[in-house]
Amino acid sequence: MxxxxxxxxxxxxxxxxxxxxxxxxxxxxxxxxxxLKGHTVSVNSLANRQDKTDLSSEPDENLIVERIYxxxxxxxxxxxxxxxxxxxxxxxxxxxxxxRRALLLLSSQGxxxxxxxxxxxxxxxxxxxxxxxxxxxxLIEPPLVRQLAQGPSEISLAxxxxxxxxxxxxxxxxxxxxxxxxxxxxxTKLAQATGNNFISRMMRELVTRTSLIVGLFGxxxxxxxxxxxxxxxxxxxxxxxxxxxxxxxxxxxxxIQSGLDMEVRQQPQDDLAAILG
Amino acid sequence: MxxxxxxxxxxxxxxxxxxxxxxxxxxxxxxxxxxLKGHTVSVNSLANRQDKTDLSSEPDENLIVERIYxxxxxxxxxxxxxxxxxxxxxxxxxxxxxxRRALLLLSSQGxxxxxxxxxxxxxxxxxxxxxxxxxxxxLIEPPLVRQLAQGPSEISLAxxxxxxxxxxxxxxxxxxxxxxxxxxxxxTKLAQATGNNFISRMMRELVTRTSLIVGLFGxxxxxxxxxxxxxxxxxxxxxxxxxxxxxxxxxxxxxIQSGLDMEVRQQPQDDLAAILG
DNA sequence: TTGACATAGATTGTTAACAATCGTGAACTT
DNA sequence: AAGTTCACGATTGTTAACAATCTATGTCAA
Numbered sequence: 001m002x003x004x005x006x007x008x009x010x011x012x013x014x015x016x017x018x019x020x021x022x023x024x025x026x027x028x029x030x031x032x033x034x035x036l037k038g039h040t041v042s043v044n045s046l047a048n049r050q051d052k053t054d055l056s057s058e059p060d061e062n063l064i065v066e067r068i069y070x071x072x073x074x075x076x077x078x079x080x081x082x083x084x085x086x087x088x089x090x091x092x093x094x095x096x097x098x099x100r101r102a103l104l105l106l107s108s109q110g111x112x113x114x115x116x117x118x119x120x121x122x123x124x125x126x127x128x129x130x131x132x133x134x135x136x137x138x139l140i141e142p143p144l145v146r147q148l149a150q151g152p153s154e155i156s157l158a159x160x161x162x163x164x165x166x167x168x169x170x171x172x173x174x175x176x177x178x179x180x181x182x183x184x185x186x187x188t189k190l191a192q193a194t195g196n197n198f199i200s201r202m203m204r205e206l207v208t209r210t211s212l213i214v215g216l217f218g219x220x221x222x223x224x225x226x227x228x229x230x231x232x233x234x235x236x237x238x239x240x241x242x243x244x245x246x247x248x249x250x251x252x253x254x255x256i257q258s259g260l261d262m263e264v265r266q267q268p269q270d271d272l273a274a275i276l277g
Numbered sequence: 278m279x280x281x282x283x284x285x286x287x288x289x290x291x292x293x294x295x296x297x298x299x300x301x302x303x304x305x306x307x308x309x310x311x312x313l314k315g316h317t318v319s320v321n322s323l324a325n326r327q328d329k330t331d332l333s334s335e336p337d338e339n340l341i342v343e344r345i346y347x348x349x350x351x352x353x354x355x356x357x358x359x360x361x362x363x364x365x366x367x368x369x370x371x372x373x374x375x376x377r378r379a380l381l382l383l384s385s386q387g388x389x390x391x392x393x394x395x396x397x398x399x400x401x402x403x404x405x406x407x408x409x410x411x412x413x414x415x416l417i418e419p420p421l422v423r424q425l426a427q428g429p430s431e432i433s434l435a436x437x438x439x440x441x442x443x444x445x446x447x448x449x450x451x452x453x454x455x456x457x458x459x460x461x462x463x464x465t466k467l468a469q470a471t472g473n474n475f476i477s478r479m480m481r482e483l484v485t486r487t488s489l490i491v492g493l494f495g496x497x498x499x500x501x502x503x504x505x506x507x508x509x510x511x512x513x514x515x516x517x518x519x520x521x522x523x524x525x526x527x528x529x530x531x532x533i534q535s536g537l538d539m540e541v542r543q544q545p546q547d548d549l550a551a552i553l554g
Numbered sequence: 555t556t557g558a559c560a561t562a563g564a565t566t567g568t569t570a571a572c573a574a575t576c577g578t579g580a581a582c583t584t
Numbered sequence: 585a586a587g588t589t590c591a592c593g594a595t596t597g598t599t600a601a602c603a604a605t606c607t608a609t610g611t612c613a614a
Binding site: 132196198199202209 | 378382410417475482
């Protein structure tokens with residue numbers, strides 16, 4: 001017992017399983033019964049197992065994560081807002097455990113901060129963090145669009161044109177929150193167009209953080225990206241012009257960043273004066 | 278009550294707090310008592326609060342995460358290895374809750390996969406994922422070292438030279454696991470040298486995944502990066518030669534990738550033949 | 555007016571028991 | 585020999601009660 005634990009301690013290893021023919025397993029078990037020792041090896045489990053592709057697999061706390069993510073992207077959830085467990089339980093009609101897991105996931109994505117014994121608060125990036133986010137985006141996005149403009153990813157570009165149509169529609173109807181969210185998600189979809197899951201996830205995180213930053217340091221009129229810059233970037237990509245695409249994107253990011261006032265940080269919800277009159 | 282809940286549902290907002298003078302708060306409360314309605318506003322909490330910088334803040338499940346992360350980096354934990362809750366509880370001497378939180382965090386970092394009702398398994402990247410990882414690294418790392426070679430980050434370069442010393446020492450003593458881990462962490466520290474937290478986190482994740490991939494698809498002799506390539510890259514950075522640094526890094530990554538055999542995937546622990554004799 | 559206790563209340567952290575699910579191995583059928 | 589069914593055991597998922605912590609508010613002294 002303590003020896004088994006010792007082995008585990010050093011290697012963290014367990015018996016895994018693999019699909020195999022049933023008889024083959026039985027043969028092995030007969031031939032090497034002594035080797036099995038304390039471990040137990042299944043028969044049917046090895047043969048019967050099939051790849052369940054986990055289709056309907058996320059009716060869980062991912063919904064909560066998505067809802068809160070969306071609220072942050074639309075700047076309806078202001079930085080420093082407290083997310084109390086009880087309130088979230090009522091809101092989503094789930095148990096405390098689900099809420100807890102969701103909060104942990106959100107904190108691992110940097111969307112919220114978890115303070116021990118004090119609760120969860122929407123992340124409130126400071127000046128240094130804001131600079132990091134933009135520096136990271138300026139490092140990653142240029143080679144990204146360059147690659148998109150070079151490689152032939154015809155199909156995935158359709159997603160981008162569709163997205164811009166959505167943006168235009170939202171702008172036409174003047175739906176503020178929708179505009180803000182779509183405006184950010186354009187960049188996320190830019191990354192998705194590469195078909196690379198890692199790049200997509202990184203961009204998604206960076207864009208979410210950017211949304212918080214714009215909400216904190218931005219003035220109200222430039223909450224969303226300038227209207228036509230996305231269109232122009234996409235056009236450059238479609239016409240296979242890497243230089244132009246990269247150039248447009250850099251100036252686009254610069255526009256966003258220069259629209260921020262890093263010194264006069266607005267504290268939308270954190271300022272008692274705004275609430276107490 | 279239901280109106281409060283309705284507001285919450287749409288905005289997810291709560292009363293936050295800010296450090297303020299005690300008398301100022303009292304004045305506000307007297308002047309605007311009616312505005313406070315259902316909400317409660319503290320007095321001392323607003324004034325007494327000080328920035329506790331959460332120094333000794335992580336004696337929690339981060340330890341478990343770190344231990345498992347390290348085991349993966351050193352290729353002691355093979356892909357597909359099952360991590361059962363009970364076993365982890367014994368190993369680390371903590372309750373099931375901590376283990377559960379740690380597993381959730383690890384899964385959000387892509388280090389393990391969580392299968393519903395079946396447990397946690399060390400991530401087992403497939404061919405497509407491996408390609409994504411290398412594509413992402415080749416997108417990010419070149420501009421990263423280029424930037425390092427341009428910008429003057431003298432101090433942080435010391436960390437890199439120290440690290441290479443560690444690598445050499447480990448190689449001299451022929452400590453396999455140590456060599457493998459340090460070999461990967463060189464790239465992580467490359468990212469840390471930028472001083473940008475986001476870039477650091479991304480690289481850390483990519484390097485961890487790379488470690489799993491090399492363990493799966495690599496032959497035993499090229500488990501670690503070739504000895505002197507790291508040294509040369511660092512030299513190029515120190516001599517402020519962006520072109521050379523970028524070039525060396527690209528060929529370095531290509532070395533690693535070309536050392537993999539994507540077709541004949543080794544299943545170190547997942548292969549019953551290896552266990553059953 | 556300001557700051558310092560102290561108590562009451564609310565919120566989060568933890569634990570342990572219970573429920574649901576799945577893997578296991580045998581008996582049984584073809 | 586190969587496949588199927590079924591109950592048992594083990595593992596994971598969930599819940600609810602309890603413990604620990606922090607916040608809120610009033611009272612008291614300076």
